[in-house]
Amino acid sequence: MTDLTDDAELVRASRQAWGALETVHVLSYFAEEVTAAFVALGLRPRLSYFAARSAAFGAVGPEVPTATFYVFAPWLHAKALPASWSAASPDEVQQARRDSMGVVLERVLGDVDEVELAELLGLVRTACEGLRPPGRPLYAAHAGLAWPDDPRVALWHAAGLVREHRGDGHIALLLAAALDPVESLVLNGLFARNTPFLKATRGWTDEEWAAAEQRLVARGLVSGGALTEEGVAFRKGLERDTDRLALEGWAHLGLDGTRRVVELAAPLRQRALDSGILPGWTTSRRA
Template sequence: MTPQLARSAWGSLETLHVVAFFAPEVQRAYDRFGVPATRAGYFAARSSAFGAADPALVVATFYVFSPDLVARAVPAVWAAGTPEEWATARRDAVGTALHRVLGEPDVAEVLELAREAVAGLGAAGRPLYAAWSGADWPEDPLLQLWHAGLLVREHRGDGHVTALMAAGLDPVEALVTGGLASGSTDFVRTTRGWSDAEWTAGERRCRDRGLVDDGGLTDAGRALRADVEATTDRLAVAGWAHLGADGTQRLVGLVAPLRERLFDSGLLPDWIRSRG
C-alpha cells in the first residue's frame, strides 16, 4: 500500500465528509440552538463524541483554532443542547444535504469497502478518532458512507497534528504555511479565530525561519510542508493497508462520480479538490 494511494482514498471520502462544514442545511440546524458565538456549532458537533468537553480539550485536539474563539463557544454550547443533540443535528442535516445533491445512489459496494478500511484503524494516540470510534453508525447507507469518512478524517487529522508538532509549526504557523500550500489562506484566516496581530506575528515567525517571503512559500517552506504531508500520509496508511490496494483503488473509483457531483453542485470550495 503506497501513501499516495491511501491519500487518494482519504481525499475521496473527505469530499463527502466536509459537506458537514459547508452545507447550508447544517448551519441552519446549528442556528436553531441559538448560540451566537462564531463556529459554535462546529465546535459542539465535532467535539460531541467527548461528551460535554471542556474548552481546553477542544483547544488541544483541534490545534489550529484560537483558544479565544473556542472559549466564546464552549461551554455555552452545552447549555444550549446536549452533545447528543448537537451530533444528531449535524448528522441529520448532512443527510438532507447529501441526498439533495446526490439523490439515492447505490453505495452498497463502496460502503462495504469503507467499513473494511475503518476496521483497520487503531485508536492509540488518536483522541478525536478514539472518541468517534465508539459512536453508533447511522442507519441510512449514504450517511454511513459519510460516517466512514468522518472516522477516516479524524484518524488522519490526529496524525496530522502530530506531524505539525514534529515540524515545529505552532497553530498560526501551520495555518500560514498550510494556507499558502493549498490556496486556502483566505478561508483559514477568516475561520480559525486569530487576531490580525496574532496572524502577523505568525507570518513574522515563518519569515524568520525562512519559510515564507513576499512571494509566498520559499523552497524551504515548500519542503517543510511536503514533509508534513508525507508524514501525515505515512501515519494514515493503516486502514487502507487493512483493506488492501485493490480494494482501496476500487473505493476511489466508486466514490469518483459522487465527488464530481458534489463539486459540480457548487456546494464545496474548489480548493478541496487538491485533497487526495
C-alpha cells in the same frame, strides 16, 4: 520517517481515497441545512462547528477542542463551549448533525447507484476496522459513536473516521516539527492557496498572523509572502508523512480494495464539488 509499508502504490491510492471521501465529509461544515439544524437547537451559527465536532467527547469545555482541533484561536472555543451545552446536549447535536446530513446527501448524491454505494461503504468500513485509537483522540471519540443506519450517512460517518484519524496524525507531526497553530495555518494557507478563508475562520489577529509569518521567514520557509523552495519541500514532506501515519486502515483493506474505493468514490466527490456547497478553493487544492 519509517514507512509503514514499502508499497508506494498503496500510499498513492490511499491519499486519493482519503481525498475523495474528505470532499464528501466536509459538506457538513458548509451546508446550510446543517447550520439551520444547529440554529434550531439554539446554537449560534458560526460557533456551532465547535459543538458539532467536539460533541463526540461529551459536554466538554473549551480545553479539549483547543488541544485536539489545534489551529483555532482559544477564544473561539471559549465562546462556544460550554455555553452550547446549555442550548442542546451533545447527543442532540450529534443527532441534528446526522439528520441534516441525511437531507444534504440525499440532495447532493441524488440517484447514486445503491449497489455501488453499499460496496463502497463496505470497503471503507473494512478500512476503518484497521484504524487504531492510541494517540488519536478525535478519531477515538468519533469511533465510539454508533454507526448510522442510513447508508449515505454511514458513508459520511466512515469518511469522518478516516478524516479524524488522519488529522490526529497530522497534528502529531506539526508538534514534532515545532509548528505552533498559527505557523501551521500560515504554511497551509500558502500551500493550499486558501489563506483568506483560514484568516477569516480561525480567529487569530492580523498581528498574530504576521508574527507567525515572520517566525517562518526566520526558518527559511517563507519569503515575500510566499513559500520558499525549502518551504514547499517542507510542507510536501509533512503531507507525505501524514499519508504514511494514516496508512494502517488502507493497509488493512489492501491495495485492490483501496483502488476500488477511489473508483467508487470519485463520482461522489465530483457531485460534492458540483453542488455549490463547498468553497471554490477546494477544487484546486495542491495535492
